[in-house]
Amino acid sequence: MPPVKFSFCVSCGYRQAYEQFAQILREKYPGIEVVGENYAPGLARGLAAQLLSFAKIALIICIIMGRDPFPSLGLQTPRFFQWMANNKMSASIMIFLFSNAIEGMLQSTGAFEIYLENERIWSKLESGRVPSPPELFEAIDSQITLRGPSKVFF
Numbered sequence: 001m002p003p004v005k006f007s008f009c010v011s012c013g014y015r016q017a018y019e020q021f022a023q024i025l026r027e028k029y030p031g032i033e034v035v036g037e038n039y040a041p042g043l044a045r046g047l048a049a050q051l052l053s054f055a056k057i058a059l060i061i062c063i064i065m066g067r068d069p070f071p072s073l074g075l076q077t078p079r080f081f082q083w084m085a086n087n088k089m090s091a092s093i094m095i096f097l098f099s100n101a102i103e104g105m106l107q108s109t110g111a112f113e114i115y116l117e118n119e120r121i122w123s124k125l126e127s128g129r130v131p132s133p134p135e136l137f138e139a140i141d142s143q144i145t146l147r148g149p150s151k152v153f154f
Contacts, residue, residue: 002117002147003033004140009109010038017112017130024133029140039111049106056099060092116143 004025008014015036022034040046062069063084070077084091112124114136121139122131131139 001029001032001144003035005115006034006036007039007111007113007115008036009111011104011108012110014112014130021114021133021136025136025140028137039109039113041107041109045106049103052099052103052106056095060095063088063091063095114139116140119143 006018006021008018018036022036025032025034041049061067066085068077068081068085070081084095110125112122112130113120114122114131116139121143122136124130
């Protein structure tokens, strides 16, 4: 039988759904290969999330160490940075939590895509929902029927 591949949004919490589907598929189709992987965000969103992560760490280090980067850039220190320097712990926690929320939004795709070999048989991005197990079985069985018995390996 051809392998079934799941591409899902890890940050959306779809790993558990993948694991449940993998178990159900292995019970219904013994010997089937089931593979799961993260559905990566687009290049721009992934780079933006990574850049934000580096900026977050650099800003927190500057605040904790008491470094003011603005004069070295030829800029006047903004009042919000002065507040952060005076409230290091609160500012660091606020920056950490706020930037993590934005990073999560940038990395979240909402995807739960299912492929039989290289053929997509279900797309949450298109349908707006995760399939029920009977819908997944029907999609797999119909693809197997279309391919014919010569392409099915048990």
